[in-house]
Amino acid sequence: MKVVTIHGSTRENGNTEYLTYKAVPKDKGTHLYLRNHFIQPIVDERHAKDGFKPVKDEHKDLIQKMLEHDVIVFSTPIYWYSMSGPMKIFIDRWSQILRDPEFPNFREELKNKKVYLIAVGGDKPTIKGLPLIEQFNYICQFYDMSFEGYVIGRASKPGQIINDERALKAASSLLEP
């Protein structure tokens, strides 16, 4: 099983990354750090006469890489009770990919991929992060991906995640069969 981890954090070596490496070690599989790539927000031209205008950025490259794997781990800090802006921008653009002739089988290729989610927040994340879990579940449903599991960690200040032993333990075995 080839594993790709999509990192939505805007901070290097932050709490979310620390927790994520427990699930997918830094040197295992493919790690994509959205903050290191230029991705434009979507402009909804689904219904424009000529459809979506081509966008010059790295989104397609990232999508291409993502599709080459069987397991996708989304890793995001919880910003305002939802995924990070970069993660949102990355996913919003899937609407464009769905209509991109370069990806005629996007939906089929995502189908049956296994998805995991790792999210870290500071404000009662195991409760207030639940809407985020439900949203990822709906995304998985749309593409018929299998939402295999998630871990919610609690941390705010740098390094604080090491105190959330439950999350660390849960992350360690998250991808185990």
Add this chain to the structure above:
Amino acid sequence: MKVVTIHGSTRENGNTEYLTYKAVPKDKGTHLYLRNHFIQPIVDERHAKDGFKPVKDEHKDLIQKMLEHDVIVFSTPIYWYSMSGPMKIFIDRWSQILRDPEFPNFREELKNKKVYLIAVGGDKPTIKGLPLIEQFNYICQFYDMSFEGYVIGRASKPGQIINDERALKAASSLLEP
């Protein structure tokens, strides 16, 4: 009561805007269209030595305008079961405003503002849009804003919102006392 509407749609005159104008006519109050303003995604430097680096964009201007009103109407299409990317970017940056010396009373100024949410989606939005409602509720709780109400409309293709009579009716009286 001064009303400001924050539009998160990336498409002009789309379904979300149509529904929103039922609640707040286009010529009433202040309308801010995020798509017409340059706003950078947040880089989380809350814990960086020197704090957030200044960002050259229009975010502060928009925040300033928003704060001059008593009622805030958030209007967003539902992209992937969550608010639009531009809306997410706009709100993510509030973390920076909270630490900006130019806005020493940001939290206090938001306190007690009345908030409404108008959201439009194409995939069973009255169910799959509920996590989005909960997230806005948590945002309001954080700032002690009063989440007064919401309307969820159903539409996908241009113009389709006119078929959602229930949403149109509900929007028409959304801001009524």
Add this chain to the structure above:
Amino acid sequence: MKVVTIHGSTRENGNTEYLTYKAVPKDKGTHLYLRNHFIQPIVDERHAKDGFKPVKDEHKDLIQKMLEHDVIVFSTPIYWYSMSGPMKIFIDRWSQILRDPEFPNFREELKNKKVYLIAVGGDKPTIKGLPLIEQFNYICQFYDMSFEGYVIGRASKPGQIINDERALKAASSLLEP
């Protein structure tokens, strides 16, 4: 379309009933008041050697009546952020009906029935009632029933529902095509 309304309120002529009659007038369709019927809580014997023991109560009669209709309106006060006890007991027992030889096609008969939900609570029900909405949605999904819509009303003291004009208006057109 034959409409049956299942009333889960324990109080006669309460707020929930008032709101429900806006959607389904008292003299239209069939109204079942769970409080007037004797229904035993389920004892989970799905995996007992001899399966469920027969229960002497009125549950089967109610199920039989319910199945004779095309549209099911569930009407419940929100007790502790969830459906009322009588409604819960009524639905819990569906697990037994699923294994009852007298109802060999229970699941098939429910399939494609249209379902509406009317719920009334006193503590921010349009937010804190959302988990209840999601639960009914999951119930509908399980049986492949079509969850057509819901109205959440706000009221606590007797009669208070008349102040929730939005809910009353929404209920009035809830079952309209």
Add this chain to the structure above:
Amino acid sequence: MKVVTIHGSTRENGNTEYLTYKAVPKDKGTHLYLRNHFIQPIVDERHAKDGFKPVKDEHKDLIQKMLEHDVIVFSTPIYWYSMSGPMKIFIDRWSQILRDPEFPNFREELKNKKVYLIAVGGDKPTIKGLPLIEQFNYICQFYDMSFEGYVIGRASKPGQIINDERALKAASSLLEP
């Protein structure tokens, strides 16, 4: 810390109990099995002239015992995406206790108690059980109890819970400080 576990399962030695004993061994603290006690469903007489009529059952005894502890563990199978009927009946009646002169300080006594939830379901419980988590959170908020944590296990047939190693592990350390 005195721990009381409220068991809502209707089946002895079922999956939910098995998982719960990982968190609170059978011989530790107080275990109350609702199925062994006679509890009447609530009749909402909050607004009746003479208030609630006295009910002859064991509810008050259970409440009294519950209040003598610092930590409350709610343990419930997930029936139709929500707590079991017996658990619902038990909690519904709290509305009556709130107005019972024998419990003049019910709310104050619950305040600051620590609450844990253990729930087991068969149909994607880590997703479809989330509304139940949110409901318990709202209940805790109402009484100002501290919702310390929860574990959701997956099992349907007898004994199946032993396959959910993640839940078993999480339960084992659920009450650890």
